[in-house]
Amino acid sequence: MxxxxxxxxxxxxxxxxxxxxxxxxxxxxxxxxxxxxxxxxxxxxxxxxxxxxxxxxxxxxxxxxxxxxxxxxxxxxxxxxxxxxxxxxxxxxxxxxxxxVREQAGLAWVSLEGAEDFPAGLSGQWSRVMPVRSVHVAVGVALLRHALGMPADETMIWCGPVGLAVHAPVAGHAILHVVRAHGPGLSASALSHWAERLRDGVESGSDTAPIMEELAMGARP
Ligand code: FES
Structure with missing residues (x-):
């Protein structure tokens, strides 16, 4: 992975x-x-x-x-x-x-080593996944993962219909990619603003648990 x-x-x-x-x-x-x-x-x-x-x-x-x-x-x-x-x-x-390179779950995935074993199930339970946006976060990728509650060996998690993926462009920086399943739930616009607030929270070192909770609340039917 x-x-x-x-x-x-x-x-x-x-x-x-x-x-x-x-x-x-x-x-x-x-x-x-x-x-x-x-x-x-x-x-x-x-x-x-x-x-x-x-x-x-x-x-x-x-x-x-x-x-x-x-x-x-x-x-x-x-x-x-x-x-x-x-x-x-x-x-x-x-x-x-x-x-x-592969196109999956609304994202482009690249392997620097030419890996062929592309992981299955990245789209979770969702058949149609739409890209929302990418946000640069000026912290190391480990800190962003921690804020998202993402295990260290993962690059993508799902919170209901919202998919969150991370990658490290360079040391000390991270990119958060946000996608969403087609259907009810937070709009792309709401998710875009949510991603900005999460970025601001992570960069300022504040407690991001309430922001993550908003996502969980928005994911509920
Ligand atoms: S054509 Fe690319 S550097 Fe000359």
Whole structure:
């Protein structure tokens, strides 16, 4: 379980969009082709040409283009076009490092080690899960886990229809991802405000038990 990191809510990676995230200090670009049903790609956020961040790039014709010199990388992570030399056959060795990625429970999950054993049951008992938002919390991930009542070996818990997932972008910082099952319960807007208050409580070191209790109350039918 620990080898899969929830790195983003899926609503932050729309069709044709490019997003940069960090996981334990590793810089990763997430992007999605601009076609219906396109899946998310997760690559090292570094162009193999001169090291430009690919998260500054753009999606065009089913490829991620680097902002600097426009090299284009197709869905397999191989370079397919060098615009300055359009007639040159690009060597297969020119490619970006790709990470294993899955879309589950309203979230994008990345494995830095290329794990194949994706955990089952992340969506809990819910068949339809909607992303709400991600919130940066300026504390270590262990402190955020403690506030959420999340076991140290878990990355996601459910409080009724509300799913809470955490990952560490860098040491001393955490990201809280909030998702909710489709149906009655707290609205996405209410959950968004709730997440901000939880963040403020955790960062200020105040007792967050009452804030967590609000979530439990809101989850009741
Ligand atoms: S640095 Fe990316 S194309 Fe040159």
């Amino acid at each position: 620990e080898r899969w990191h929830p790195v983003s809510v899926l609503s932050d990676i729309g069709r044709g969009e490019v997003v940069g995230v960090r996981v334990e200090g590793h810089e990763i670009v997430l992007w999605r082709e601009d076609v219906p049903g396109a899946t998310v790609h997760a690559w090292e956020d570094r162009c193999p040409h001169r090291g430009m961040r690919l998260s500054f790039g753009f999606v065009r014709d089913g490829a991620l283009g680097c902002l600097y010199h426009g090299w284009q990388f197709g869905g397999t992570a191989r370079c397919r076009l060098i615009p300055a030399h359009p007639n040159v056959r690009v060597p297969a060795a020119i490619q970006v490092r790709a990470y294993a």
